[in-house]
Amino acid sequence: MSSRLEQLLHARRLTGLLDAYAGLGLLRAGLRAGLLEALREPVTEAELAARLNAAPDLLAAWLRAAEAQGFVRRHDGAFELAPFTRWLLDASEAPALRALLDQAALGWAPRFEDLPRLLKGAERPLYGASAEEGPRMATAWRFLEERAVRALGHIPGVRNARRVLDVGCGHGTMLAAFLARYRDAQGVGVERDLFVAEAARRQLREAGVERRGEIVAGDFMTADLHRGSFDLILVDNSLHYFSPAQHAALFRRVLAHLSPGGVLALQTVVVSGDTLGRLLGGSSLAASFDLYLRCHRNLYGLPDLARVTEELRDAGFSSTGEVAVLPGGTSRYVWARTG
Numbered sequence: 001m002s003s004r005l006e007q008l009l010h011a012r013r014l015t016g017l018l019d020a021y022a023g024l025g026l027l028r029a030g031l032r033a034g035l036l037e038a039l040r041e042p043v044t045e046a047e048l049a050a051r052l053n054a055a056p057d058l059l060a061a062w063l064r065a066a067e068a069q070g071f072v073r074r075h076d077g078a079f080e081l082a083p084f085t086r087w088l089l090d091a092s093e094a095p096a097l098r099a100l101l102d103q104a105a106l107g108w109a110p111r112f113e114d115l116p117r118l119l120k121g122a123e124r125p126l127y128g129a130s131a132e133e134g135p136r137m138a139t140a141w142r143f144l145e146e147r148a149v150r151a152l153g154h155i156p157g158v159r160n161a162r163r164v165l166d167v168g169c170g171h172g173t174m175l176a177a178f179l180a181r182y183r184d185a186q187g188v189g190v191e192r193d194l195f196v197a198e199a200a201r202r203q204l205r206e207a208g209v210e211r212r213g214e215i216v217a218g219d220f221m222t223a224d225l226h227r228g229s230f231d232l233i234l235v236d237n238s239l240h241y242f243s244p245a246q247h248a249a250l251f252r253r254v255l256a257h258l259s260p261g262g263v264l265a266l267q268t269v270v271v272s273g274d275t276l277g278r279l280l281g282g283s284s285l286a287a288s289f290d291l292y293l294r295c296h297r298n299l300y301g302l303p304d305l306a307r308v309t310e311e312l313r314d315a316g317f318s319s320t321g322e323v324a325v326l327p328g329g330t331s332r333y334v335w336a337r338t339g
Contacts, residue, residue: 172200
């Protein structure tokens, strides 16, 4: 490759990085200022400025930049949403998509700015020190919820589960979705944060499954769970809250609460070299998420699945397997079954 062409390709990669950074800011500004909502129907620049009482020069500049990014398009002198941006607003996972954008800007970016100090041994911050970060992350995880419930159906034994325990249930959305899909099932969610546990109870009521669901406020490792055994125990995107040294105790406790033939379904993001994962961008996001986790002193990196499988068998599970949640497997379930 000639040095001239190589330089052009490097420059294109750099402009792509700058475009991605600018695009995130443009999208978030458009959401927060109500610009995207106002562009659901074609509208001229002057009409939009009047409707939002916006500074004309800044609005014109935002529209030019958003059009260049492919977020809006112009037709016969009017602007409207491009298909991608309309999907961002109207998808069933729209609140989760917005939370993902916010997490990238408000969670990941500050931690990566701190990385030079952290690499030199500066004390790593506590995750959850900001009251907004936990709820924002919980909302962002909902992006996977519908796919995760479908993926669970491919795990042996899940469709027949009648007693379900959700460890670290958060706001209760996954438990509520499971109970709504499997109407013969009953569920218990365990959540250590009292305020989040109350939000989970509200979620069960709003989903109309409160008669078949219960929320226990407490730490799963010590909570009183004398409610019989369970056919299915879910651990969704929370293994990174446990240090690798805690995995054995966690899996033994799970095993102690499973009925014979019961299933543990452990959902996690995976740093994967799968070709489809790389093409879809999931692999690079997973690697960045792993780095973000490790920037906190109370979080741990994404798990090594081969090691997790070995730990599950050492704990006493008789069979294990994996089921992809996302194409390319950058999010997947590791499942384990009792004898």
